[in-house]
Amino acid sequence: MLNEKLLEVLAHPADGEVAIVTQGEDGPHVVNTWNSYVHVTEDDRLLIPVSRMHNTEKNIERDNRVKLTIGSREVQGTRYKGTGFLITGTAKVVKEGPEFDMTKERFSWPRAVLEITIDKVVHTL
Template sequence: MDQKFLDVIKDETPATIVTINAQPASVVNTWSHYINVLDNQTLLIPSAGMHSIENDFQTDNHVTVTIGSHKVEGTQGLGCGYHIHGTGIFETSGANFERMKAQFDWIRAVLVVTIDDIQQKI
């Protein structure tokens, strides 16, 4: 994770979470600045709903998260976006859940994404 990625994730823009094993693909949204970076391999995402994504994880827990910011310099000027590929699990208790519940009292779970790769797209 580089500083540019961290700057994009801090911006108050939408983040999209996609699984492709459902027909059609499951897609949910949150705000990028809600996402907590636990370490270089782990993201914590608060979840009030996201039931379609959670249901998809029963057969395949691969997930793609997309984020972007028009305020951060990208490859062609202002505007930078990333695709984050990894695997996910929903936690409803434990340290990760408690950490996120302290920030977002409305959550029912936390989506823990273990990152396989991060690709800058623009």
């Protein structure tokens, strides 16, 4: 499901921003993280370390649908330098288990891991 260009964006050394959108009680709720924090599993799930994101966690408990935008100004897009993606899927917050342990090995600060199962990827730039 994940194409080479998206994997290139996630691996690029010039860190880019990731926006994560959940549905809050009062409308969409957005938090940000960095491309370099996102880990892609062998089965194309995204694992993102969670420090705060308390509202995101509450929203996912009520409605697990999420949207993410991921991009980089440094990676060649379809027409010019710079590319981006819109990802839709479902999420859960994981606080124990092998993927949490792996994330804690990479970073000292996570209290949980946001695990995203991808439904659709759209190349937007």
